[in-house]
Amino acid sequence: MKLVVIDPGHGGKDPGAVGNGLQEKDVALSIALKTDWYLNNYYKVNTLVTRYTDKDLSLQDRSKISNNKNADLFFSVHCNAFDGNAYGYEDYTYLTVGQATKSIRETFHNKVTEVLNKYNIRNRGMKTKNLAVLRETKASAILAETLFIDNVSDSNLLKNPSFIEDVARAYADGVASALNLEKKK
Numbered sequence: 001m002k003l004v005v006i007d008p009g010h011g012g013k014d015p016g017a018v019g020n021g022l023q024e025k026d027v028a029l030s031i032a033l034k035t036d037w038y039l040n041n042y043y044k045v046n047t048l049v050t051r052y053t054d055k056d057l058s059l060q061d062r063s064k065i066s067n068n069k070n071a072d073l074f075f076s077v078h079c080n081a082f083d084g085n086a087y088g089y090e091d092y093t094y095l096t097v098g099q100a101t102k103s104i105r106e107t108f109h110n111k112v113t114e115v116l117n118k119y120n121i122r123n124r125g126m127k128t129k130n131l132a133v134l135r136e137t138k139a140s141a142i143l144a145e146t147l148f149i150d151n152v153s154d155s156n157l158l159k160n161p162s163f164i165e166d167v168a169r170a171y172a173d174g175v176a177s178a179l180n181l182e183k184k185k
């Protein structure tokens with residue numbers, strides 16, 4: 001069975017981005033745990049979450065968890081922040097990745113944005129960046145920036161429990177479709 005490592009960004013002393021009464025570490029944890037739930041309930045897959053609670057975890061340790069278990073996919077959940085005016089969804093892979101990772105990410109991205117389109121969320125596209133968790137992880141690795149926490153309308157969605165469910169379900173379905181996971185009966 002394939003192994004997916006789900007990584008809620010930040011945690012503990014590191015809140016990540018903050019805005020409109022939200023902290024990125026909390027939003028990321030909530031979405032990641034729900035993504036984990038959807039994956040396990042609907043698909044035949046093994047999962048591991050890098051942190052199940054609000055705790056400190058270094059970037060190296062996140063990659064190590066994935067590398068030690070020889071995961072098939074490392075999926076990191078974050079929220080974006082900029083100047084309050086930027087909004088929308090984007091995801092990242094490392095600067096240079098193989099064809100397998102490219103195609104996994106493309107399938108994931110298309111599946112996720114299908115759902116986000118229902119909320120008229122701006123699709124900022126598929127991007128690449130030299131991020132430590134993407135660089136140091138041996139598995140195919142994707143980092144999703146789930147809207148802008150410092151933007152008023154994006155943060156209103158992030159405060160909406162049914163949006164959090166929908167985006168978590170979209171992430172789970174995106175991962176499943178990208179890895180060709182079998183559905184549970």
Ligand SMILES: [Zn+2]
Pocket residue numbers: 009010016017024078079
């Ligand atoms: Zn972050």
